[in-house]
Amino acid sequence: MSILHTARKTYEGFSSILNKLQNPLLLAIRLYWGWQFMQDGWGKLTHLDKVTGFFTSLNLPAPxxxxxxxxxxxxxxxxxxxxxxxxxxTSLVLFVNMTMAYLSVPDDRVNFSHILSKPDDFYGATPYTYWFAALLILILGPGLFAVDTLLRSRFAAQGEHAHIAA
Incomplete structure (x- = not known):
């Protein structure tokens, strides 16, 4: 067996192991950042007067x-x-929400504009991790451990049974 063949097989095995970690990673992202979104939303609801004042200072419409x-x-x-x-x-809505957070706060707006020129400013901004988590799920989907996946498999199974019965 050649070294090249051995290297390829090793790489394929390593890739196979990492592929099995994709669904747990997507679950971890959803659990952690979903909880963070909920906490931030609850915090805003319970301190609506302060958030309204902050939004007023940003000159946002109907603060x-x-x-x-x-x-x-x-x-x-x-x-x-x-x-x-x-x-x-949901990810699209949260992604747009966090993009607006970037664009609404003057310092973060500058950081957003540095996405290519000074990426450390971009990913150092407060909205970044929320923005990126929403983007990941938007693009990759929720993974295997999600209500969406459960419903999709259930409806697919019902569709098969209806097709067989017909």
């Missing part, structure tokens, strides 16, 4: 309504994100 909507998006979206319910739609 009270905006604060309420952001709080609900983060609380409810975090719940859906955690359990993998409507995962891609």
């Amino acid at each position: 009270h309504l905006t604060a309420l909507m952001v709080a609900l998006v983060e609380l409810c979206g975090g719940f859906l994100f955690t359990f993998g319910i409507a995962s891609r739609l």
Whole structure:
């Protein structure tokens, strides 16, 4: 057996092991960052006056309504994100929410503009980890351990039974 063949087989085995970790990683991302979104949403809801004041200082339109909507998006979206319910739609909403967080706060807006020129500013900003977690689930999906996956497999099984009965 050649060294090249051995290296290829070793690499394939290593890749196979890592592929098995994809679903637990997606679950960990959803659990951790979904919980963080829920905590932040709850914090905003319970301190709505402070959030409204902050949004007013940013000159956001309808600051009270905006604060309420952001709080609900983060609380409810975090719940859906955690359990993998409507995962891609939820992730899209959370991703847009965090993009707006980047663009609404002057310092973070500058950091967002440094995405290519000074990436350490970009990923050092407060919204980054939330933004990136939402982006990962948006692109990769929720993984195997999600309500979406359970429902998809259940409906697929029902579809097969209906097709067999017909």
